[in-house]
Amino acid sequence: MPLLDVRDLTVEFPTRRGTLRALDGVSLALEPGEVLGVVGESGAGKSLTGTAIIGLLAPPGRIAGGQILLDGTRIDTLPEEAMRRLRGRRIGAIFQDPLTTLNPLLPIGRQLTETIRTHLSLSAAEARERAVHWLDEVGIPAASRRIDAYPHEFSGGQRQRVVIALALCAEPQVVIADEPTTALDVSVQAQIITLLKRLTREHGTAVMLITHDMGVIAETADRVAVMYAGRIAELGPVAEVVRQPAHPYTKGLMGSIPSLEHRVARLAQIDGAMPRLDAIPRGCAFHPRCPLAFDRCRTERPEMMPAGPTVAACWRTAAQPAQAMRAADA
Amino acid sequence: MIVFIFYRLLQAIPVLLVVGLVAFAMFTYVGDPVAAMLGQDYTEARRIALVHKLGLDRPFYEQFAHYIWAALHGNFGFSYRLAEPVSSLFAQRLPATLELSFTATVFAVVLGVPMGVYAGIWRKSWVSRAFMLISLIGVSLPTFLIGVLLILVFSVQLGWLPSFGRGHVTQLGWWSTGFLTWSGIKALILPAITLGLFELTLIMRLVRAEMLEVLRTDYIKFARARGLRARSIHFSHALRNTLVPVITIIGLQLGGVIAYSLVTETVFQWPGMGLLFIQSVAVADIPVMSAYLLLVGVVFVVINLVVDLLYYAVDPRLRIDRKRHDG
Ligand SMILES: Nc1ncnc2c1ncn2[C@@H]1O[C@H](COP(=O)(O)OP(=O)(O)OP(=O)(O)O)[C@@H](O)[C@H]1O
Ligand SMILES: [Mg+2]
Numbered sequence: 001m002p003l004l005d006v007r008d009l010t011v012e013f014p015t016r017r018g019t020l021r022a023l024d025g026v027s028l029a030l031e032p033g034e035v036l037g038v039v040g041e042s043g044a045g046k047s048l049t050g051t052a053i054i055g056l057l058a059p060p061g062r063i064a065g066g067q068i069l070l071d072g073t074r075i076d077t078l079p080e081e082a083m084r085r086l087r088g089r090r091i092g093a094i095f096q097d098p099l100t101t102l103n104p105l106l107p108i109g110r111q112l113t114e115t116i117r118t119h120l121s122l123s124a125a126e127a128r129e130r131a132v133h134w135l136d137e138v139g140i141p142a143a144s145r146r147i148d149a150y151p152h153e154f155s156g157g158q159r160q161r162v163v164i165a166l167a168l169c170a171e172p173q174v175v176i177a178d179e180p181t182t183a184l185d186v187s188v189q190a191q192i193i194t195l196l197k198r199l200t201r202e203h204g205t206a207v208m209l210i211t212h213d214m215g216v217i218a219e220t221a222d223r224v225a226v227m228y229a230g231r232i233a234e235l236g237p238v239a240e241v242v243r244q245p246a247h248p249y250t251k252g253l254m255g256s257i258p259s260l261e262h263r264v265a266r267l268a269q270i271d272g273a274m275p276r277l278d279a280i281p282r283g284c285a286f287h288p289r290c291p292l293a294f295d296r297c298r299t300e301r302p303e304m305m306p307a308g309p310t311v312a313a314c315w316r317t318a319a320q321p322a323q324a325m326r327a328a329d330a
Numbered sequence: 331m332i333v334f335i336f337y338r339l340l341q342a343i344p345v346l347l348v349v350g351l352v353a354f355a356m357f358t359y360v361g362d363p364v365a366a367m368l369g370q371d372y373t374e375a376r377r378i379a380l381v382h383k384l385g386l387d388r389p390f391y392e393q394f395a396h397y398i399w400a401a402l403h404g405n406f407g408f409s410y411r412l413a414e415p416v417s418s419l420f421a422q423r424l425p426a427t428l429e430l431s432f433t434a435t436v437f438a439v440v441l442g443v444p445m446g447v448y449a450g451i452w453r454k455s456w457v458s459r460a461f462m463l464i465s466l467i468g469v470s471l472p473t474f475l476i477g478v479l480l481i482l483v484f485s486v487q488l489g490w491l492p493s494f495g496r497g498h499v500t501q502l503g504w505w506s507t508g509f510l511t512w513s514g515i516k517a518l519i520l521p522a523i524t525l526g527l528f529e530l531t532l533i534m535r536l537v538r539a540e541m542l543e544v545l546r547t548d549y550i551k552f553a554r555a556r557g558l559r560a561r562s563i564h565f566s567h568a569l570r571n572t573l574v575p576v577i578t579i580i581g582l583q584l585g586g587v588i589a590y591s592l593v594t595e596t597v598f599q600w601p602g603m604g605l606l607f608i609q610s611v612a613v614a615d616i617p618v619m620s621a622y623l624l625l626v627g628v629v630f631v632v633i634n635l636v637v638d639l640l641y642y643a644v645d646p647r648l649r650i651d652r653k654r655h656d657g
Binding site: 054056084085086087088089092093095097100101102103104105106107114115118119150152163166167170 | 547548549551552553554555556557558559560562566567570571644645646647
């Protein structure tokens with residue numbers, strides 16, 4: 001049984017001009033201790049998937065369909081208080097910008113001990129000890145002294161280390177890391193990813209790693225989910241998705257994999273742009289940009305189908321993967 | 331910290347000197363104290379003698395220095411109207427105004443902050459909408475009208491509360507307080523509400539707007555994602571981050587409340603500074619008016635200093651002299 005099981009998740013935003021469906025039937029699963037990468041162009045719905053899982057969709061956004069199961073129990077229908085106790089304790093989250101995710105007016109130690117004591121019954125002294133331990137773990141030098149410092153007294157990279165400590169200090173089983181390095185200086189990005197990888201491996205934490213950076217995915221993830229316009233386009237073991245992608249969109253993304261050290265552009269090597277939520281085309285949402293589109297793609301929406309070593313939502317590759325890819329190469 | 335206070339006090343000196351200059355100019359050049367003191371028939375010799383006695387024939391800067399020196403010693407001259415030292419008039423009146431302003435501000439803060447927090451969190455609830463409506467009335471009705479309406483209802487119709495005066499006051503040294511008797515407290519209620527209502531609505535609207543802003547920030551989202559309790563998120567994390575602008579407004583308003591309690595004091599015949607000022611203006615009692623101006627200047631400077639100290643306490647990023655840890 002997977003640790004986290006997202007089935008057919010649909011998220012909608014009711015607006016004055018009709019309901020926008022921002023996620024449409026997203027299914028993915030996380031095994032204990034696994035790292036699942038989530039990639040896709042801006043606006044594909046990556047963050048929204050994470051937000052929906054931790055139950056923090058901002059109204060009027062709402063889960064309109066599907067289920068989210070943690071350890072076999074549905075959590076998308078939990079009452080707010082039960083969900084709150086689960087957040088941080090069983091599902092943690094790390095956000096993009098460490099400059100804005102820490103409360104500027106509270107010492108980091110207080111933010112840590114508050115989080116620890118919210119979830120674990122420890123005395124103030126024990127919680128403080130554990131906070132120092134976590135700061136040590138994430139590589140803050142002189143942790144026992146710096147625990148009383150305020151966020152502005154740390155550098156960006158150090159702040160993201162503190163954020164990681166905050167996300168992991170109640171030892172969740174899953175952590176959703178939403179672009180944890182995007183806002184950081186290139187020189188510290190690799191360190192942060194390495195740290196996250198090491199800590200989650202040591203604690204057996206599963207990670208949903210959302211990123212634009214295929215290089216990070218290739219080096220870190222076990223499996224990868226490729227999202228496009230609120231749906232999953234392809235899902236499979238990272239080596240296979242990188243080496244022989246089944247979906248033409250994935251193939252476009254893999255066009256050039258920037259490495260951690262030489263990150264150049266964001267991944268959009270495909271002509272055209274992702275459709276807006278209120279103008280998602282019929283059939284396969286990718287067909288207007290797809291070099292392989294044929295009649296069926298314009299009328300009928302593909303579901304996820306086995307396509308060689310991966311699973312993809314594509315009529316071409318699902319039917320005749322080998323030929324299709326040869327055609328795409330030509 | 332001490333350095334900080336000292337530095338701020340140093341900065342306040344030029345401000346106070348300018349206020350003093352205006353007060354002095356008013357004291358010396360508005361009206362003609364010599365004529366007022368001489369009466370109808372006088373000889374030129376007597377006039378010159380008086381001018382000399384009052385120091386009016388000395389150069390400007392000397393007169394100004396003399397004025398400031400006297401003011402520093404609590405000597406603001408004599409009231410024309412009451413023929414009493416201005417300083418002793420102030421000593422009688424100041425407690426009344428300070429107690430009224432203090433009560434009004436406490437009323438405004440104690441109600442305004444929680445109302446603002448509530449309206450910021452449950453933006454769409456009925457109670458929040460009601461708060462906003464009430465606050466709209468609070469800002470748009472003129473103070474005197476609110477005072478008169480309160481008197482009409484609670485004094486005239488219901489007869490619960492007095493409509494004028496301070497009630498029984500107790501003398502603590504030179505300070506007369508209304509806080510120690512039931513009648514004094516009852517007398518405070520209506521004027522304090524009248525004076526504080528505008529401040530309350532202002533604080534409530536500001537706290538609400540700031541809360542809305544802060545609740546959208548990443549650190550609140552992250553606090554939620556860590557499963558912190560709603561109470562802690564709202565009060566310990568969000569409210570704290572609204573405090574800097576809220577303290578600013580409370581400070582500015584407190585200054586305003588003390589300086590401009592004129593209307594309320596007039597409506598309720600409250601024997602405070604505002605009433606004294608109004609009565610002095612009516613007869614051009616220049617020494618009282620100029621001393622009042624000076625006092626208002628001092629009040630604003632003190633409040634500004636306190637506000638700065640509170641910033642310092644609330645926001646660690648402003649503690650610049652704190653020893654930096656290396657990054
Ligand atoms: N409050 C909202 N109201 C309407 N639409 C929304 C709202 N929040 C998100 N969306 C839409 O949902 C879609 C998915 O957004 P999401 O933030 O998940 O994208 P993303 O894949 O994380 O992109 P990025 O890489 O830029 O972070 C976007 O099209 C966005 O416009
Ligand atoms: Mg995002």
